[in-house]
Amino acid sequence: MVTIADVARHAGVAPSTVSYVLTGKRSISPQTRTKVRESIRLLGYHPHAGARALATSRANVVALVLPLRPGVHLPVLMRFVTAAVTTARRHDMDVLLVTADQGAQGLRRVAGSAQVDGFLVMDVELDDDRVPLLRQMGQPSVLIGRPAAVKGLTCVDLDFEAAGARCVDHLADLGHRYIGFLGAPSVVYQRNTGYAQRTMAGFGAAAMRRGIASTALPAEDDYESVLASVRSLLRTQPAMTALVVHNEAALGWVAGSLRALGRRVPDDVAVVAICPDELAEQMQLTSVQLPAEELGRQAMELLVARLNGHPTAPLTLLPPKLSGRASTASRLRHRGTA
Amino acid sequence: MVTIADVARHAGVAPSTVSYVLTGKRSISPQTRTKVRESIRLLGYHPHAGARALATSRANVVALVLPLRPGVHLPVLMRFVTAAVTTARRHDMDVLLVTADQGAQGLRRVAGSAQVDGFLVMDVELDDDRVPLLRQMGQPSVLIGRPAAVKGLTCVDLDFEAAGARCVDHLADLGHRYIGFLGAPSVVYQRNTGYAQRTMAGFGAAAMRRGIASTALPAEDDYESVLASVRSLLRTQPAMTALVVHNEAALGWVAGSLRALGRRVPDDVAVVAICPDELAEQMQLTSVQLPAEELGRQAMELLVARLNGHPTAPLTLLPPKLSGRASTASRLRHRGTA
DNA sequence: TCCGAGTGTTGAAGCGTTTCGACAACATTA
DNA sequence: TAATGTTGTCGAAACGCTTCAACACTCGGA
Secondary structure, eight states: OOOHHHHHHHHTSOHHHHHHHHHOOSOOOHHHHHHHHHHHHHHTOOOOHHHHHHHHSOOOEEEEEEOOOTTOOHHHHHHHHHHHHHHHHHTTOEEEEEEGGGHHHHHHHHHHTTOOSEEEEEEEOTTOTHHHHHHHSSSOEEEEEOOSOOTTSOEEEEOHHHHHHHHHHHHHHTTOOEEEEEOSOHHHHHTTOHHHHHHHHHHHHHHHHTTOEEEEEOOOSSHHHHHHHHHHHHHHOTTOOEEEEOOHHHHHHHHHHHHHTTOOTTTTOEEEEEEOHHHHHHHTOEEEEOOHHHHHHHHHHHHHHHHTTOOOOSEEEEOOOEEOOGGGOOSHHHHHHO | OOOHHHHHHHHTSOHHHHHHHHHOOSOOOHHHHHHHHHHHHHHTOOOOHHHHHHHHSOOOEEEEEEOOOTTOOHHHHHHHHHHHHHHHHHTTOEEEEEEGGGHHHHHHHHHHTTOOSEEEEEEEOTTOTHHHHHHHSSSOEEEEEOOSOOTTSOEEEEOHHHHHHHHHHHHHHTTOOEEEEEOSOHHHHHTTOHHHHHHHHHHHHHHHHTTOEEEEEOOOSSHHHHHHHHHHHHHHOTTOOEEEEOOHHHHHHHHHHHHHTTOOTTTTOEEEEEEOHHHHHHHTOEEEEOOHHHHHHHHHHHHHHHHTTOOOOSEEEEOOOEEOOGGGOOSHHHHHHO
16 A cells, blocks of 8 residues: 555655645645645555544545335435435545444444544434434434424425425416325325425415315325325315326326326326426426435535534525426316406 | 543553454453443443554445446345345445446545445446456455456356246246247447346247247336337237236336236236346236345355455356246136147 | 744654554463 | 463554644845
């Protein structure tokens, strides 16, 4: 292994000088700087991460805590992950993967051994058992998701209530008066997952506000079950002319199910999805974006800020954005206003 | 931070003694051992990972290299990942996430800075640009997948050729004489991905061997495209009575497409999938298992073996296992033998 | 001419481990 | 009894980096 001493010798300077060239914490003459840089390049020098961590008590690594629970939509999850990793790298940080099975135990271990400087915790539930632990541990952490109490934490999330409401408003503006809601798999609700419940709440409240009749059902992630849920919604509310879908896995089967039940999208039933934009684009669905990349990026930026001692707000909510597409381009409004 | 010196002082021994208790590299009297253990517990001591890495030149971290290319089925990928992480933890190792965008550059960096002791590389292509790099770098590595030349490497993979063949044999034994093959999205073949091509090859060779007519087509991951592919297969070979599907994302739409074209599973068309067992179980499909967990586990075990200086075979192929389920339970055989 | 400020560089101490050689204390053998 | 192992413990020297205090210069200004 080539060390800083080797570089120093090769460049004819002291090790500390090389260090200062690297970190930029002191001014170095341009001549020396280029000389040192050249030696580094020539020798293929890379600072030893462990040694650096020891000297600075900073590992430049953050833990990414991924529970991998059933019911989470992995493609979406991976977008969070990629965005977070990319952002981390932009700040010269690496990412250590901590999965569910390691549990609280695992958090303690990596924090205690100074392996990581902070935590990025994904898929946070309303009352998450990791939250008290994170609060008590000194290490900075950022949560993607929103536990019941955010005091003393840093959380990032989409404003799911607003998202649910936004869907209703859009449909109401188009003249729809009977709207259905197709939710996540029922386990997700049983588990007390904040985002699912909040979307529902926002949806329901907005419907009340606008004087619109609404019905909601969960949907599992297979065709039969989606079909059953849609059928059930239609039976409950035969006049239903619009459907809000908050379930990525079910999306692929919604149009098919409606068709199987004799309804066409968008002419008989308009559909609004809450999902990543790409997915909606591909299926030509009007949608409220689930800005996975943006969330992952923001979360990591906040974590970096905290690592550098900057204070952060306990809760950052991203406003929902709706993109209109073919699935709500029905002629209902014209009919209604005709 | 509580250090080994603190523990030593608290227990009334030398730091080195504490270290020996921890590593077990020298015999320590039971009394001292319990005394030290008690102090460790009481003070909540965790050895500093960086310091340890510096002293031992072993980070006890492996890099997990995840390209996250389009077309890979993420649920399957995540099973590899979870299995690999779990296995790593069983050997007291942690896992650093390295994603595609970091490229070869990233591999060099983490290896050079002694951040990781080895690499677990996933989703390896036939001629992967990371392979020469891995060969030249000193660090041990294990690949999941199978590049064109495996000399000097350690690779783990399912025997996809055998898997393709196994499907044909099963169907042939049931009396089918006209078999279709529904493959991965076409990008996967364009990208020269080994597993897709090998499955096809195994399928084709077995069909020839058994004197069976076969047709193959790729399928994209949306309903319309699956329907189109299936229709095209049926048009090419109207007598087709069986279908082998090697495309997790398409699986959900296969039965629907066949039904839409007037064929029922399994009575008109038998279906065999190559996919993780759980997925097949859920859809009641006869399948050749894609043993993601087993592959991830094996790969990590091999990596650990290499890290400990044990030699490893360049190629470990897992034999395919077929589980019969409802989707091939047609009465064809009886008709055939009747 | 001398002083103070600023600039560029250095030597050495320290970060928290592991590990090697040394050394007591005790047990075993000749 | 002396020589020889064995066992358990210790002190000190690494490991490769950062950073602080100190030092040698140069440059203006008084």
